[in-house]
Each structure stands twice: as structure tokens, then as C-alpha cells.
Amino acid sequence: MDERTQLPVLGMVGGGQLARMTHQAVIALGQSLRVLAESPQDGAAVVAADVSIGGPADAEALAAFAAGCDVVTFDHEHVPGELIEKLAAAGHVLRPAAAALRYAQDKRAMRRRLGELGLPMPRWRTVDSADDLVEFGVPCVVKTATGGYDGRGVFMVEAVDDVAALLAAGVPLLAEERVPLVRELAVQIARSPAGETAVYPVVETVQQGGICTEVIAPAPDLTPERAREATDMAVRIATELDVVGMLAVELFDTGDRLLVNELAMRPHNSGHWTIDGAVTSQFAQHARAVLDYPLGATTPVAPVVVMANVLGGEPGGPRLDERLQRLLSLDPEMRVHLYGKAVRPGRKIGHVTVTGDDVADLRRRATRAAALLRDGV
């Protein structure tokens, strides 16, 4: 507890854009996020006042960090479960707990658990040898069970032999059927330690090359029944897995049914639209949930909200400052969020959001804005 402000001290392990936007959000709650960043150049480290440097598996750095916080939460899934458990055993409050976070860290554990709950998902199996893939059948999707995010660790496998190199690397793998999709959806839900939940409207996520490029809130043309089905699944997963904080449930929409794709137990790219598009942003909501505060309204502030990710473009061309000015001049209603990162091709360096009522118009404007920041023209 900060005696001067009479408010608890919230810490986040990881200093990326999620921590950056969480810091931005919690300033309104009278807070200043404590950040454990890997580098002083991390997106959150360059904007927050209270920054320690240390890696996510550095037991000493984590212990020192936790000692200065009332509640510790996470910007990513990279803190080993045993470290989280050790800190919890020492009396520190870490949310979500290791027992929940495990299902966002290990896709095999997640698939097993969802199977026990009878939740719909793609057919899958663990892959410990090429024979497992023969039995499973190709083409299929092979994923590393741990460490993957943003399309990394996901491989489209056409032939059994393709898995040899992955197996040789010694990483635990799983295979999933390649599901014929109509589109991808996502649900954001917050859950407090006491079990209060708050669900955001179901959104559509548009992917290109395994990377999310656009999010449309709410998902267009979603029947109320299908929206209810997605929401119920999110509540069930958050509750059964004892998630505290934000949970993102990524879904495949096959046209006939919804299948659970991935889980993330933190603010997630598919929820960035909430900053400008909902009464309570997912970042403020995550803080409220892990601090055991009452949750905020998840109501959208406009009929349609579209978010587009800004990727770094090829070197050369106008500087980011000039690109930004061009964009602001082109569309005075566009909300821009830059992450303070050095620009590298393909790297997520920010996002843009626009609100209104015409999906096609908003998508056109958001993708135009993102392209302008990426390409400079």
C-alpha cells in the first residue's frame, strides 16, 4: 500500500505494449504501474516512473519486484509456473495464479482441460514422434505447446516429414486439425478473485499470415444465439480455470459451430478496441480485476468500433513523425496508439481505432491509416 496515495501498488512483469497501455490506464486509478522490464528501452519502461530491470525467469529479480507490490500481474506468459508458485507460497499476491496461467502457457494442458470440460475445439493430439502425425493425418497444424504467440510457434504441415526439424529441436508439440473457417472471433472477459465476471461484446478478428490485422466490434452479422454461445463459453472457461484478470478466448467460426482456438490471460490484441470503444478499457478492467476492485461496464461507446494493427514497414521513406502527421491530417477522427518501439518490418508498433456506424467505411479508414503508418504513403 502506498501510504501517500492510500492506494495499493500494482506491478506487472513484462514491459511491452500491454504493460505500456496498462500503465496509461491505471494512471486514472491514481496508480503508477510498477514494471519489471527486460530492457530500459521496452515500451512500458520508457513511459513508467517505477521500472525494475529483470527477465521473466530471473527468480531474484522477481522476488525483489514482488516484495514492492501489493499485487503482481503479467504482460505475457513467460514467467515459469514454479516461480509464480514459490512467490505465492512466500505470501505475495500474483494474479492470475500459476494454476490458471498454466493453461495459457501450455497448449497441451489447455487442450486437455478444455476436453475435460467438454468444450468444442479442433481435434488434436500431442506429437512426440513423426509416427504420431502419421496416425493423426496431414495436412494439419502443428504448434509448439509453449512459448508461441502472435502466429509464432504455429506451422502448417503438409507432410509428416515436415515435423522432423521441430521434433529435433526438442520442443513439446501438438497437432490440430486444419479447420475450415468462415472467420475468427474473440471474446474478452474479466474475472475478479471473488468470481465476478464482465464480458465484452464478441468481436471478429481478421488475420493475415497468422497475425491479427483488424478487429471489428461487435462481430458483424453474429446471431444473438451464437454471441450467447461464445459468451457462455468465455464465462465457463474463466470460471472453471479460476482466471483472475482479463481472459481472451480466440474462437474459430466454422459457420456451423464455434471452436476454441487459443486462450490468453491478460489484455490481448483482440481487446485493444476497448480503449477508445468501450466504457471500461481492457487495461483498466484487468487492473480492476487483479486489484479485486469492482469491475467496470463493458458497454461499447459507439455502434461499431474497428481497430487495425500498425506493423513496421520496410526501412526508408518518411520518418514515423511525418507518417503520423500525414495520418492525423487525413483522418481527424482516427485514434492512434504508438508503442514507442523502434520500427522493424512486420513488428507491431501500434494500432489505430475508429468508431462510427458503418462497418465498411470504418474498416476502410482503419486499414488505410495503418497502411499509411506502415508504408509512409
Next chain:
Amino acid sequence: MDERTQLPVLGMVGGGQLARMTHQAVIALGQSLRVLAESPQDGAAVVAADVSIGGPADAEALAAFAAGCDVVTFDHEHVPGELIEKLAAAGHVLRPAAAALRYAQDKRAMRRRLGELGLPMPRWRTVDSADDLVEFGVPCVVKTATGGYDGRGVFMVEAVDDVAALLAAGVPLLAEERVPLVRELAVQIARSPAGETAVYPVVETVQQGGICTEVIAPAPDLTPERAREATDMAVRIATELDVVGMLAVELFDTGDRLLVNELAMRPHNSGHWTIDGAVTSQFAQHARAVLDYPLGATTPVAPVVVMANVLGGEPGGPRLDERLQRLLSLDPEMRVHLYGKAVRPGRKIGHVTVTGDDVADLRRRATRAAALLRDGV
């Protein structure tokens, strides 16, 4: 220019809540506000990464600070004009310039200039001796020409003798007629160095004991003609005074006409509603204006937006953390902004904002929320 982010470095002199909320806003522009704070405990100093310590009249501290910024702007009016001019002469970019800021620093200069422009305002005169007040007539309002804000430096004078103590203190004074008011209004306008302006809807400000307690956007029952009159005045003042950044024009509405009360050349309490209530907040807009970026849309995001200031209450009772939780539980749609200050009776420690379409309901909820944070019940 920050070579890593390819973005300019923006600095703000003063570390109060305006700098705190500016920092929060410019994080989205890829920035981290450089702050020159008087104390490491200032509201902005506890949340920003790049903080120097120095007073607003400390020439050395200001010069060192300006040297690290592409553009310097201000959280308050306390930097002496001659220091600003000296830094500008040395090649630094300070916005607004001393020549404009002077009219927000010195109420005599402001009144004279508005008089030259033929703008409507209360009858006034300088007060250098008690005789001046005899001639002017009492009861009247006596103000210190410099250094007043938030109701400080404003005195209701019933008898000529009452001014003796003020004159003895040696501060320059002016007297203004006590205007019979229907209500007070305010206009926020942004202006860029090239003269682009962007005006927010005219708001009503509710004062108690000289302190703003509530802001209603847009001002209820304002005729389009009167709104146009207020807006035209704001554009004229911003343009004629060569303001760069945000300008707040506080107005008296006498029922028959509008009179200019005060000017502020920075984000202002009467514009806090824009954080949650407009496409572009006044803090983002101020940054865009002083960075010479294109200005953002000033469109409200809801039919009605009500902001209420949170004042510190009497000592005792529940801690701020508990008060905050009570409020969040009571009204999940309320947006809370706490300034990270130690609580002292009467001190502005935050504000709340709520959006919707029923003025009476929103005012009731906002004032209830502010009272709960103040009194704990």
C-alpha cells in the same frame, strides 16, 4: 528528436495533474512527456519516466530542461515571461510564446487587450489605492492581477476599506463589477502554430465557493446563436492573441449576453470531460497543437457528458482505496481519474466523468460519485 522512436521530444514545465493527464494522453502518440516538476511527489512526476526537478522561475533548470526538448509547453502560468523569451531567443521552441501567455498571466494585460479587441467583459479598472475603489464603487470583485487560479486571488469586496490589506501586500490588483449571472460557461479551443483552430462544444461550469465543481457538455439549453457567439469569441481570442495549444475561455452568461471572465492557455479543468467524452481529449489536442501536428476531431462521443471534481475530504473515515471501491461498485459506468495526490481537505484530488443522454441523471450520478470519494459515504 528521439532517434529510436523517430518522434519529437515534448516537455512540460510543471508536474501537476494537467501534466499527469498530458503524459497519459501522449503515451498514445508514441511519446513520453518530459516533465519539469517542483517535487518528485508531484502528480506527473510519480507517473512519468523522464522527470527533472526545478521550480518554474529557476532559469538554470529551465534552460537545461529546454535543451532536451524539441517543444516545451506549460502546465501552469508561473514561468516568468522574460525567462520564456530568453529561452526562445536561444533557439528553443516554447508554446504558447511569452507574448501570448502574458494574457493568461496578467489579468490587467488581458483586460486591456480584450478591451482593444472590443470583446464584451465586466466593467473593470486597475486598483493602485483605496481611492480607485471609491471611484469604481463597491460591492465589487477585486482580483490579484497575477498568480491567482482556482478561486484563489479573487475577493468579494463589500467596503472600500476591505482592500487595504491586499494593497499592503503590494500585489497588483484590479477591480471588476459584480455581474448578475445566470450561469458560467466555458469554451475550449486548440490552435496550431499555423493558425488552424479546433473548437469543442460550449460547456456549462458549475461553481461553488469560487471552485468549479461540475462541468456539463454541451451546456444545456444554449441557443445555437449563443453557442456561435461563444465559439466566435474563442476563435477570435485564440487568433488575435496568437495562442498555440489549448485555450480555455471562461464566460459569464448574464441571460442577455456573454462576458469574458478568465483565460487559460493550457488544458483546463473545464475541459476534463473531453478525456472520456470527446474523440480527441484536450490533453492529446494540446500536445498535437504545440507539436504542430494536425488537430483532432472535437466531436463528443455521447449526447451529454458530465464531469465532477473530486475534492479531498476531512481526515478520517475510509481510506481512498476503499472509497474508490465503493464508488466503482455503485456505478460501473463512472470513469474515475485520480491525480495521485495526498488527500487534503478542499484539494482537487481527481475528477469523475459519466456519459449518457439525461442531464439530470448524469449530474446526480457524477456529484454522488464525487461526494462518495470526498466523504467516504
